[in-house]
Each structure stands twice: as C-alpha cells, then as structure tokens.
Amino acid sequence: MLARFWMACRVGGIALLLFAPITGLVLSGYRLEGHWQTPLLLAAVVTVGHFLFSVLLHHLGGLDRLGVGRAAALPAATIGLSAPKPVWIALLALLTLSLPLVLGKYGLSVAILALIYILLGLGLNIVVGLAGLLDLGFVAFYAVGAYTYALGYHYFHLSFWLALPLGALLAGLFGMVLGFPVLRLHGDYLAIVTLGFGEIIRLVLNNWVAVTGGPNGVSVAFPTLFGLEFSRKAKQGGIPIHEFFGIDYSANHRSLFLYFLLLGVVGLLILMVIRLKRMPIGRAWEALRENEVACRSLGIHHVTVKLSAFGLGAMVGGVGGVFFAALQGFVNPSSFTFFESAYILAIVVLGGMGSTSGVIAAALLLTVMPELLRDFSDYRVLSVGMAMVLMMVWRPRGLRQRRRPFFALPAEAAERVA
C-alpha cells in the first residue's frame, strides 16, 4: 500500500512538472503572471487519482489475475489473451456514445477530427508498426481517398456511401502501386521513396488544374442518410432531416451524424486490427519486420506479405480521406502536405509501434491537446513538440508497448507430433 502511495506521489510530481509551465504561467499583456494554485490542484488530482486507481485495480484483481501459473492449468490449448472485460468495453461504449451530449459544436468537430486521426494512425500502424515499413508518404493515400470523393462528386455525382468503398479500393490500389517498386528497399531508403511518392501525389493534385482545380480545390456535398439531407434546405433533391422528423433545424445534426458514423467505422477497424494481429497475415507482417531472410526460409513470400500491408494500410488511409472530405465540405492540396504525414507518423511512434490502444491514446493526445492549448496559440506547436521530446526520452518505446498474445498451453502437450 505504501509503495503504491509513493508511486502515486512520484506520478504527481511529474504531473506538477508538466502542468506548472503550461497552466501556471499566464501571459497577460507583456507580463507573465504566476497562477500557482492551478498546477498544484491538477497535480493533487493526478496523485489521488493514480493512488485510487492502482488500489482499485489491485483489489478487483484486474492485473494480477493474468498470471502465467494460472493459465497453465487450463485443460485445453486455447489461443487467448486476456481479452478486455466486457464491463470495460461497455463503459467505453457508453462514454463515447454519450460524449456528444456534453460537447458543443466545437467540441464535436474536435472529436470528429480526433476520430479521423485515430483511423489514420491505425492505418499507418499496420504499415509502420506491424510490418516495419517506414512510410513517410502516408498522406498520399489520405489524399487519394479525399479526392476520390471530391472529384467523384464533382464529375459523376458520386454519393458518399459509394465513395467510401471506392476511395478505400483506390487508395489500396495506390498502396500496392507504391509497394511494387519498394519491395527491395528497407529503412531509410524506403522512407525516402515513400516521401517522394507522397509529394508526387500532392504536386499532381496541385498542378493538374484542369481536372483537380489545383490550389482552388473542389467542394464536396455533405453526405446524406438514406436520401435525408442535413442542410436547412434540400440541395441534393432529398428531404432535409429536420423536416422529415419534424424537429427544429440544427447545424449540429450533421456533426452528430459524422461522429456516430466515424465511431462505428473506428470501432470496426479496432476489432479488425485486433484480429489481424492474431491472424497468419498479421504474424507474417511482424515476422517480416523482424527478419526477412528467416521469413523466406519458412516459406513466406515476402512480396505478398509486404503488398498486403501496404494495401491494407492505404485502404484505411483512403477511408480517412473520404471522411475528411465529407467533414470539410471542401478539399485542396494544402491539406495533404508532408507535415501531415509526419504528424500521423508521430502518432504511431508516440503511441508505441504496433500497439492499438497506444496509437488511439496518442491520436487523442495529439489532436485534443493542440485544441486545448489554443489559448497559448503562440506556443502551441512548441509545446506539442516539447511533449513529444519528453515522451521519447521517458518512454522511448511509446505510450504503450505492444503486448504479445499470450498462449495458454495444455497441461500435457500432445505426445506425438502430428
């Protein structure tokens, strides 16, 4: 108990160090004012919270129950790791579903952006975290998705619902196209080629004015739900949703719609990624990252494995792009700069390569934090950068390390080898 207390104090101390410059120093005019009670209060909350949490976790037996000795006594071999308890999933679902009630219009748009970044982070995590292919041009697939919707709508009146699979497919195709020439490349060389690829896509979008509209961009219609529109007046030949349900018009409806839709997509993706990691293909990605020569000696074709990683990662990026276009209602090439790629990569590295929960946490951190820090807009990018540096010094492997699946073994393994 005492150890837990000291640990909590230590965490509180770290919180104090972090919060003191951020919340304790307030710029008023040209003078700095010290508001020391705020960081102290925040640090106290962190200390008490950490202590309570660790004690509760211990008494509920959340962590200690996953010991090796216990699992070894199971009767049959089961593939399994400590799946998170249904209670936690239900709590998380409740939290995310009820969040829009608390958030205003601004908060909701931040939440949507955070969800898009979670999507992108998880997509890049497949390529960088699992397959170990350093990709600095991920934003290209994001752009392909966004422009599939934008140009598709502009030229063919493509609906959002059709653009979603089409954008994913097209981005996946681009991923494979990128994958082919870089099959033999590793590490730094691969990073440079992908960097170039990202820039090529952006430059084509920027300079092919006749088709893409160049820097002027393309505007996109907001998605409809079964023909119901989210605008005040019907623009696309449907019925506005507030008229259909006989309620007052609110600009929030469209954000709510996007939020819940994205929530569903992200949920599905998380499930997919968790399963992918325990599937032959996911294991092959990680094996390829660890040792390509050994992979080949075990009968694994590195070409298909690499291409599938590029393709699947790019597909997720494409879906993110379609959502981005729908959210903004307008796309132009300036949204798809290298900075964006670097930011998504930072999410993956900060979260911990390969760790799903870590990437989600990092995506939330890196999208919500800059918004919270808007009051210090001058120091915003600086403080995000500082946080990254500190993170990497303290936890060089990211917020959360990828947990390996745990295999409960049979008490007596089969005597004979099949």
Add this chain to the structure above:
Amino acid sequence: MSALLTVQDLTIRFGGVTALQQVDFTVQAGSITALIGPNGAGKTTVFNCVTGFYRANTGSIHLHGGANGGSNLMALLGESLQWSDLWQPKRLGSRLYHKMFGGPHRVNQVGVARTFQNIRLFNALTVMENLLVAQHNQVDSGLLSGLIQSRRFRAQEQAALQRASAWLRFFDLLPEANRLAGELPYGHQRRLEMARALCTQPRLLCLDEPAAGLNPNETKALGRLILTLRDRFDMTILLIEHDMGMVMEISDHLVVLDHGEVIARGTPEEIQRDDRVLAAYLGSEPA
C-alpha cells in the same frame, strides 16, 4: 534407401571467384549427411544453393518424392528468360510464373527447411509466435476467414498450436512458450530455430552449424536430439558442422569440401582414413 536430394555439377561464381566447382553429392532419405571442410571451403554456399538463397550458375538440384513426385529446386527460383521461349509458350509461361512468384520460399514449400549459422529468430515475437509464423502455409491464411474467425480458421489455429506445443516439448522449450524469443539463452535459441524449421513440416532439414557456441554437454544433447529426429520422425538431415566429435558420432555419410570442390565422400571411418582430407585439414608435406 533411396536418394532424397541429388546435387549434380553445381558451380557458382561470384564475379571472378569460383565458389563451388562441379559439386556432386546425394543425400539418402532417412540419413544424416554432414558437409565438412575447412573455413571458406564453400559449405554454406552449398547450403544456400540447396535452400534457394543462391542461384547456381550451372548444375541441378533435385528433391525426390513428395506430393508432386519430385521437384527441380533450381527451377523454383525462376530461370532467366530466353529468346527460344518465344516459340514455346508453355515454357515461357512457366518461366514467367516462377520469375514472379519464385524464390526461396518455394523451396521451403516443397519440403526443405533450414536453420542459420547466425541465429535468425523473430526476436520481438514470443517463442510460440515464432512457431506459428512457421506454419503460415499450413493454416488458413485467408483474410476474410480470419476476420470473421470462421470455424475452419479456429480449428486450424488450434491444430497449429498443438503442433507447435509438441515440438516445443520435444526440444524441452515448453515452459518458455510465452517468452520473447530474443531474451532466451543462446542454447535455447538454437533449439528454437530447429523447432521452427521443423514446424514447416519439411522432408529435408538443413542445419547450418547447429552446435556452434554450445558447450560440450549441450553439444552431446544436441547430437542425441538429431539422432532422435532421424530415428523417430524419419527426418532426413543435412548438416554443416565443425565439431568433429559430434559429426563422426552421428553422421551416416560425409561429404568433404575444400576450395569449392568435393574431395571425399563416404562413411565416417572412410573419411578419417582419407589422405586428401587429412591434407586439407592439417596441410600436407611438400612433395
């Protein structure tokens, strides 16, 4: 006994250096064949040719038997296209196919597994995962069936787990199943690499210096394990080894290489009496 592997006229050049010159040997099914020779004799080069990592300039490597009645291991790597193929669309098709999808992995798929002189494990993966990766071609690796966790998928995953557990038990690694491969002690890593190669269900197991870095007791235990593999599991084993004590004790047949050429073949007793072998190892007096 019948031959499982026939190597004929194998020659490979790296630039101006002829690493192997007309190497000929056969490996009998169910035997332990050892490749020995001084450093730089070309043993590992032979291994890399047999397991598909190098492509020889001339010669042939045949693996006999199996599901498709024998395979030409060199063809699996993909051969270069030739003008005459234009008149033979069937051969052109086959060459194009192997060019696209050929490679060492195909050699493994027809039944040749190997270990490496410098251990190549998937260090960040657990021991069990290492063995599951090795069974990639034996489980349902389809994307969809895994995502929906179909009955077939789960059954095959369980079977893979059982096979892996059985090999872990054989190599006495079962208690380590959930540890990271990279944090195992050296001797365990060597055994894990063998277990991993065996998980691909090979017909020919190639071991590249399995006893390197092991102490005398571990080497003895390894020798017994290799013998058990032959006797109980009918495994055919081709090995490179410098530990002469172990080689002479367990091998049925020896092939001695020096400067890229086979200088002697035979049983351990014959090799021990062979003058050329003694000269290669110890040097000969000038005539």
